[in-house]
Amino acid sequence: MASKESDRVVIAGGGPTGLIAALSLARQDIPVLLLESQDSPKDHRRATTFHPPTLEYLDELGMVDAVLNDGRITPVWQFRDRHEGVVAEFDLSALKDETKFPYRVQCEQMELNRALHATLADFPNVDVRFSHEVLGAEQDADGVTVRADTPDGEQTFAGRYVFGADGARSSIRRSLGVRLGGFTYDEKVVQYGTTFDVSEAMPDIAGVAYISDPDEWCVILHLPEYWRVTFSSREGEPDDVAVSDDVAEARMKAFFGKGGATVELHRNIWTIHQRVAEDFRKGRIIIGGDAAHINSPMGGMGMNSGVHDAVNFADKMGQIWRGEGEEDLLDRYTRQRRHMALEDVRQQTIRNTKFIAEKDPAERRKSQDEMRAVAANADKSFKFMMGSSMIAGLRAANVLE
Template structure:
């Protein structure tokens, strides 16, 4: 064993969301003992991320996950930008064009909770991959050579001593707060509403593909297909609430119906499967490392969901961190490598995910007719030229963010 390596090191991961579970699996594959604490009694079923980009599919393939989830999800080759006012397609980006470059020239529509549950079911509680549900971390204390965690369990309070702690505990991260790490950025004034319907919206509009972005100066919309739990799948629409609209009013069944009918008029009421209103933030933690505490995923960065980058960027954090932390624990590198993790992934979060998602939202909601037209012309030109279309897809699939982050020293 190399000098400096620690044979019985244990890493505690707080949160069994997609980032926590992928990071735990990647560390465990490198021979590191992990304990994952999840406050919920079982893998949470949350209707959030559904799009996994080609760059993430490549990483998950190395863990044996992509091969299992591709047959269960929906393969989405193209995505389209629509002008909702004229009901026309502005531009289409087709990942077929990237066949010579991307190992997976498609995005996979597969809900995050299904991926998380399948990793938990297949790998957890074997080979020192310990996952404890109904275990909420309430506090942590750092020492020179370990971290003590306080945990609330159904049997009462418990404690665990870990060599390192990774906070994958989402936007309200207890780990981040207890480590006194700033979460800089802003919250949008308007909330978003997500409506899922089993009605096949594609029968009303032949221009739909599995992923659609509708620009509209009054009410933009993202419309995606997901598998859901039924054979025909679900269409999931995300809209902004109006500035003076309350959550209660938006959730009123008649207002949900009106919102859907205004978008895609059809005879009869829309059936819905789930509807949520949620706040949207653009925030990045001041650092992703403080001593023996590390942050990854939503605990480290939050962004709006336009472009599907939050979970993808979080999984990229988890894979980058697992590699570096394993090298530190195995004595192959000094622990300053963990500062490099923080610099690289913070760079990707700020320069790519924050910048791109803020720009995506502006494009969807632009009100000035001249700017809207200029945006559409630019998007059309980008999509029509194979070279610019390729660069656009590389950036949107987060390959540029990975290349640039790797160059950060």
Template sequence: MTMAPVLVAGGGPVGVITALALAQRDIPVRVFEAADVVNDAPRASTLHPATLEMLASVGLLDEVIARGLVARTFQFWDRPTRSVVAEFDHDILKNDTTCPFVVQCEQHKIANMAIERLRAFKHAEFNFGTPVTAITPADDHVEITVTANGKAQKISGSYLVGADGGRSTVRKALDIPFEGYTWPERFLVLTTLFDFASEHGVAYRAYFSDPDEWTNLFKVAGDDGNGRWRAVFPTLPGQTDEEVLNEAATEARLQKFFPKKGTYEIVHRNIYKVHQRVAARFRHGRVFLAGDSAHVNNPIGGLGLNGGIHDAMHLSGSLSSVLHGERPASDLDTYDAVRRPMNIEYVQQQTIANKKRLEEKDPASRQANFDQLRRTAADPVAHRAFLMRTSLLESVRKQKAAA
């Protein structure tokens, strides 16, 4: 009897890595992506050690490193004084992981390389321009409706993975609440070719605390491999896109950040709403939510994409074991029972705390934060413990211990 395929809604990195991990275990998969091409707009790029271990398990690590930038260290800065408060070095984790570093690799690259690998499997299929528009769950299968070339088509599978983003059609079709809130300020991302490392000694990942305007700054390779820097700023509630994105405003913002002679070469501008939300449940019968369809968070700390890839690896492992008859179907309950609390504890709580630390206005609290960061960085035991948590290695080890 031929095994019914696992269906995946969404062809971003989370959906494709889920499919790839399943295909590598001889599970037939069909992926349906609404867009005609992979979205290459600047989005997530930070891959933490725990996630790099997972990417190694599906054969993607070497290519991720080759097409990204290795960032062993990261820094906390006091923006008003333009001084480094503390620096953390992932090399302290060399006895804890085979990947004691972070890799900055843009998510569209990850999606594209995973799609290429997926297409090598005869029992795997990837479809662009084919949105999932309806879901009909049943006790022994799941049926979806997709639209391709203007025509609706019904497709049946064993299970469905909804990895179709924060506005997930799958989540909405199942009427699963997306609990949480939206931050009042939007985030502005400016991408520039100016080299903050050579000019100011900024690490490839850096967080600038400021009671008036905190900033995240990090470097990516870019499609040309020549490197570019992304600066993330909060905007004032009520500001229009034009007020924030016009050339004079963006130039003034960067000049205030690090003044320089001549203008900044800005190659991309983007502004977006930021949410802290978690789906009320990650499973509904034979349908599962993963990645942004299950949880979204602010980008400070670079944890969102990582959490999604962790979803992908947990879910693909459970589904393949059940479909091969190695474990009972009841084991699929562990996905929601494990991944939802893990996201709340290690992604939601950390990203909210990261934002609060950077935007702290009280002088005494700011100084206390700085003192704590300095003490932590100076103490090898505390330094390691801090990185075990921020790198998500602690969450993965905790998850394995509970399995």
């Protein structure tokens, strides 16, 4: 039998996935040990888009105000052509009968992380350890043993289950021995922040816009304090040059006819993948979030999926913990969440990436015409928004047996 100290779920990684899993478990009186490799709650400037189902889950967990108060509510988003302007516009208020939150919110994921850490500090059944880098996990019939590099040297931590939410390079995924199948895009994405008002250069721009162009595509996101602009990397340009002052300024000026205000703290370059793990669970070891699937950020779905994984996992773990369900519920977690990653998020983010970056003129025209036709038809537009807001895909995945 498991000893008292090991009567807990160990979570590797304190990003959005691990923190939401911790909160969801703690609220069901399940003890949690969360091991995070960094020395404090911090994150890169990555996810900003929160979709309606994620806002609903955060609402249930008492966390939605952290995102609504620090974020920008964005009901309308666009597909655009760099030279011809708006191709298709989607107003999510049409989803008002389907969700309490008929909009996207643009908010830095690190704001959510900070709020979650502050909330978890009030739970006596949650033990968060920073500067604990998980090295791997082993299991037997009774529980798991998680190895971690800590300020006191290598240590082991026992638990009944381990949830690997330790990001794209997950040590827990390696312990599972599963492959992260898929592909990596040749081009990277380069992000700049700017404090100049993009709407002065593009008066009809929405708070989220995907702008297609064969030579210089762009994604624009309006955050409360700045605009985030994403371009493709350029062939042969080293990463440090791509994010340098001169190059950032020159690209912004060429695109908007205006520069001089790029934000020093926000310049990044990222490699982009479409990869899903072969399995999300073996026995008592389970993975979720970027540890289990990574996708192009076009559509803003990675963090949202991680939150959905965490809620789904914690719900099933709660049933198992209370003796209301068997361990095979965790296989259902895998079926539901892997289906969403492979059949929904992957398809949508590939479509969005192709829409903005397509170079072939005939293909570009075809995908723009398709989008125009969707936006012009109320039924098609509604269906499209149900999908791109992750509502339809999540509903379909959640009823899979």
